[in-house]
Amino acid sequence: MITTTNITELRKIRATLPAPVGLVPTMGYLHEGHLSLVRRASQECRSVIVSIFVNPTQFGPNEDFARYPRDIPQDLQLLEKENVDVVWTPTPEIMYPSGFQTWVSVEEITKTLEGKMRPGHFRGVTTIVSKLFNATQPNRAYFGQKDAQQALVIRQMTEDLNFPVEIVICPTIREPDGLAMSSRNVYLNPAERKAATVLWRALYTARQAYENGERNAKTLREIMLDILNKEPLAQVQYVSCADIHTLLEWEDQIQGMALLSMAVLIGKTRLIDNIVLGGTLSQ
Amino acid sequence: MITTTNITELRKIRATLPAPVGLVPTMGYLHEGHLSLVRRASQECRSVIVSIFVNPTQFGPNEDFARYPRDIPQDLQLLEKENVDVVWTPTPEIMYPSGFQTWVSVEEITKTLEGKMRPGHFRGVTTIVSKLFNATQPNRAYFGQKDAQQALVIRQMTEDLNFPVEIVICPTIREPDGLAMSSRNVYLNPAERKAATVLWRALYTARQAYENGERNAKTLREIMLDILNKEPLAQVQYVSCADIHTLLEWEDQIQGMALLSMAVLIGKTRLIDNIVLGGTLSQ
Numbered sequence: 001m002i003t004t005t006n007i008t009e010l011r012k013i014r015a016t017l018p019a020p021v022g023l024v025p026t027m028g029y030l031h032e033g034h035l036s037l038v039r040r041a042s043q044e045c046r047s048v049i050v051s052i053f054v055n056p057t058q059f060g061p062n063e064d065f066a067r068y069p070r071d072i073p074q075d076l077q078l079l080e081k082e083n084v085d086v087v088w089t090p091t092p093e094i095m096y097p098s099g100f101q102t103w104v105s106v107e108e109i110t111k112t113l114e115g116k117m118r119p120g121h122f123r124g125v126t127t128i129v130s131k132l133f134n135a136t137q138p139n140r141a142y143f144g145q146k147d148a149q150q151a152l153v154i155r156q157m158t159e160d161l162n163f164p165v166e167i168v169i170c171p172t173i174r175e176p177d178g179l180a181m182s183s184r185n186v187y188l189n190p191a192e193r194k195a196a197t198v199l200w201r202a203l204y205t206a207r208q209a210y211e212n213g214e215r216n217a218k219t220l221r222e223i224m225l226d227i228l229n230k231e232p233l234a235q236v237q238y239v240s241c242a243d244i245h246t247l248l249e250w251e252d253q254i255q256g257m258a259l260l261s262m263a264v265l266i267g268k269t270r271l272i273d274n275i276v277l278g279g280t281l282s283q
Numbered sequence: 284m285i286t287t288t289n290i291t292e293l294r295k296i297r298a299t300l301p302a303p304v305g306l307v308p309t310m311g312y313l314h315e316g317h318l319s320l321v322r323r324a325s326q327e328c329r330s331v332i333v334s335i336f337v338n339p340t341q342f343g344p345n346e347d348f349a350r351y352p353r354d355i356p357q358d359l360q361l362l363e364k365e366n367v368d369v370v371w372t373p374t375p376e377i378m379y380p381s382g383f384q385t386w387v388s389v390e391e392i393t394k395t396l397e398g399k400m401r402p403g404h405f406r407g408v409t410t411i412v413s414k415l416f417n418a419t420q421p422n423r424a425y426f427g428q429k430d431a432q433q434a435l436v437i438r439q440m441t442e443d444l445n446f447p448v449e450i451v452i453c454p455t456i457r458e459p460d461g462l463a464m465s466s467r468n469v470y471l472n473p474a475e476r477k478a479a480t481v482l483w484r485a486l487y488t489a490r491q492a493y494e495n496g497e498r499n500a501k502t503l504r505e506i507m508l509d510i511l512n513k514e515p516l517a518q519v520q521y522v523s524c525a526d527i528h529t530l531l532e533w534e535d536q537i538q539g540m541a542l543l544s545m546a547v548l549i550g551k552t553r554l555i556d557n558i559v560l561g562g563t564l565s566q
Contacts, residue, residue, distance in 0.1 A: 007445065101391045102409070102443035107384040126385070127444075134445040160385035161410075162290065162417040 001080050003087045007135055010088050014136060017047035017085060023138035023165075025129060028052040029069040030078050033173040033181035037142040038082045040170050049136050050079055051088045053095065058124030069186050088136065095131060104130045106153045106160070112247045113240055114149050114272065117263060125150055126157045133163050141165050145282045146172040146180050148259055148274045149247060152281075171282045172273070178204065180273045187269040195233035196266045199273040202227040202239070206260055210277045217241040217250035220260065228264060237263035237270070244276065254278065284363050286370045290418055293371050297419060300330035300368060306421035306448075308412060311335040312352040313361050316456040316464035320425040321365045323453050332369045332419050333362055339375055341407030352469050371419065378414060387413045389436045389443070395530045396523055397432050397555065400546060408433055409440045416446050424448050428565045429455040429463050431542055431557045432530060435564075454565045455556070461487065463556045470552040478516035479549045482556040485510040485522070489543055493560045500524040500533035503543065511547060520546035520553070527559065537561065 004010050014021070022045030024037045041048045052075055059065035072089060079087055103123055109115075110122040133141065143151040155167045173181045178200030179193075188196055202224040209223055224239045241250050244257040254277065261274035287293050297304070305324030309317050324331045335358055342348035355372060362370055386406055392398075393405040416424065426434040438450045456464045461483030462476075471479055485507040492506055507522045524533050527540040537560065544557035 011447065099439075100443050102387065102389045102440045104413075104444070105386050105388065107386070109384070130387075131443075131445045134447060137447065156382075157385045160383050160414075161387070162414045164294065164417060164420065 001076075001084050001087060003076060003089065005089050005091060005094065007090065007094060010086070010135060013086055014049070017049075019047070020045045020139035021047045021049060021137070023132065023136050023141045024048065024050045025132050025141065025143075026050060026052055027054045027068065027183065028075050029071055029183040029186070030075045031173075031181045031183065031185075033144050033146060035078065035082060036173050037144060037170050038079065038084060040168065041140070041142050042083060044168070045140060047085045048083070049086045049088060049138065050084050051090070051132050051136065053088075053090050053128070053132075055095070055124055055128040056092055057096070057127060058121050060118055060120065063118070064184075064187075069183055095128065103127050104157060104161070106157050109149070109156055109247045110153055112149075112242065112249075113238065113261060114147075114263065115153075117237055122150070122153050126153060129154055129157070130161070130163075133158075133165055138165055140168055142168045142170055144172060145169050145274070145276075146182065147272070148261060148276070148281060152244075152247070169282045174200065180271075182271065184269060184271065188266060192233055192267045192269065195231050196269075196271060198228055198231040198234050198266075199262060199264055199271055202262065203260055203273060203275045206241075207275055207277065215253045217252065217254055217258070220254075220258075224260070224262060228262070233266055235265040237265065244279070244281065284359075284367055284370060286359060286372065288372050288374060288377065290373070290377060293369070293418060296369055297332070300332075302330070303328045303422035304330045304332060304420070306415065306419050306424045307331065307333045308415050308424065308426075309333060309335055309358075310337045310351065310466065311358050312354055312466040312469070313358045314456075314464045314466065314468075316427050316429060318361065318365060319456050320427060320453050321362065321367060323451065324423070324425050325366060327451075328423060330368045331366070332371060332421065333367050334371045334373070334415050334419065336371075336373050336378065336411070336415075338378070338407055338411040340379070340410060341404050343401055343403065346401070347467075347470075352466055378411065386410050387440060387444070389440050392432070392439055392530045393436055395432075395525065395532075396521065396544060397430075397546065398436075400520055405433070405436050409436060412437055412440070413444070413446075416441075416448055421448055423451055425451045425453055427455060428452050428557070428559075429465065430555070431544060431559070431564060435527075435530070452565045457483065463554075465554065467552060467554065471549060475516055475550045475552065478514050479552075479554060481511055481514040481517050481549075482545060482547055482554055485545065486543055486556060486558045489524075490558055490560065498536045500535065500537055500541070503537075503541075507543065507545060511545070516549055518548040520548065527562070527564065 022041030104126040239262045257279040258277045305328030387409040434452045522545045540562040541560045
């Protein structure tokens with residue numbers, strides 16, 4: 001496993017890798033969710049590159065960039081075991097040198113859900129992912145369904161800008177009690193950790209209602225809200241039942257695929273989760 | 284020479300081309316300026332791709348998109364003689380399918396000169412060039428100094444987004460009387476064509492003053508303005524003596540390289556031209 005920060009060196013190494021090359025972009029502090037992406041890439045690609053970069057431009061001024069958890073030595077140890085070929089760990093100075101002034105923006109589908117709650121977030125995401133794609137030139141790139149809107153935004157960008165990259169969306173990996181794996185779970189104290197299962201319970205209950213025939217979007221949102229509101233440590237930012245293509249709320253009956261999603265504060269920790277009804281996003 | 288409109292077919296052909304691959308992006312209606320880029324690419328690259336696409340998103344609502352001159356059969360005849368390998372002629376529907384919503388924007392250096400006069404113009408340029416780069420994956424791309432700000436904006440974008448493409452800027456090709464070659468010169472009637480030499484005369488005279496030791500930016504702008512204002516058919520939009528890096532006006536003395544540039548209406552036809560003082564932009 002080769003580790004480098006330098007882009008020039010990365011390009012030299014990239015030129016020697018047998019295709020297809022898979023890229024797993026991460027912000028580090030790796031958990032089983034990330035590792036599932038790495039394993040999927042290893043299965044499908046002859047070479048695997050993992051990038052680790054906590055991207056400052058996708059954090060808002062009052063968000064957790066500074067305290068976002070980091071542990072590069074442990075990350076490298078985990079990746080070593082997964083037969084990763086290259087780990088790229090650029091610095092903010094390498095990615096955003098003095099004079100940097102170019103941005104990639106996806107418009108319509110970034111206006112709702114996470115994009116509405118976190119202005120500028122997706123501009124940061126699509127800009128850094130464009131840079132990662134251009135620097136590593138992968139044939140395939142792997143993203144988790146946990147960040148469903150992010151995956152859809154990146155897929156839209158990839159199609160619109162004709163990046164020669166296949167976007168692979170992989171299933172959310174959960175703890176035994178249903179909590180979606182996230183680097184931010186480390187922020188939770190024991191009581192909050194217990195309360196955090198409420199996101200999955202809300203999604204799971206709404207899915208059961210859907211499977212029993214419920215198609216009214218308002219009813220599905222209410223089912224989720226009722227469960228979330230019963231948890232004293234939870235403060236709901238949004239619950240959504242949206243068209244998987246436009247990410248606009250279904251008003252009455254769901255027609256086709258729906259993304260059920262939510263952002264919830266558990267104490268001071270902001271968690272998101274989602275499931276898809278009527279089809280699958282992940283392959 | 285292979286001609287195609289289709290991106291999938293283009294990618295297949297691209298995969299067979301020996302590297303390095305040179306791209307010459309054009310809007311067609313080719314003249315000696317374009318052909319000089321093609322010849323330069325042929326000298327430096329084992330394969331040459333020329334794209335022809337009049338890009339709607341870089342034209343403002345009151346600009347000349349609809350009447351921009353087009354002559355694909357003649358363009359293909361000219362390119363055939365230059366040993367071009369591939370000509371890509373996509374349609375607007377291929378480049379901007381229904382649901383398209385992703386834009387690439389360069390910020391600071393698009394705020395002045397052409398960017399100030401033509402809001403949204405450079406966003407259209409950088410978006411389409413990103414798409415051309417991703418679809419053709421060139422090792423080098425060739426642009427004319429005639430559109431100096433465009434070339435600098437594309438170079439900035441290429442660096443900022445880490446496109447693995449070398450941007451080559453080639454000298455402006457001029458008619459014997461100094462008029463810079465442009466597809467838009469076809470709009471000029473005989474009297475306007477004669478008057479249009481005033482741009483070059485203004486630039487040339489300012490350069491002579493510079494060579495005789497004049498370093499004051501205001502004086503250089505006045506020298507150009509005086510000449511332009513004597514031409515009854517000319518209406519000046521701007522004259523500029525700007526820092527080649529920031530594209531901001533030099534206030535007093537030029538320190539380093541300067542871009543002398545102008546946009547002038549000759550009758551109803553908008554022409555631009557420029558020269559660089561204290562160094563060169565083109566290689």
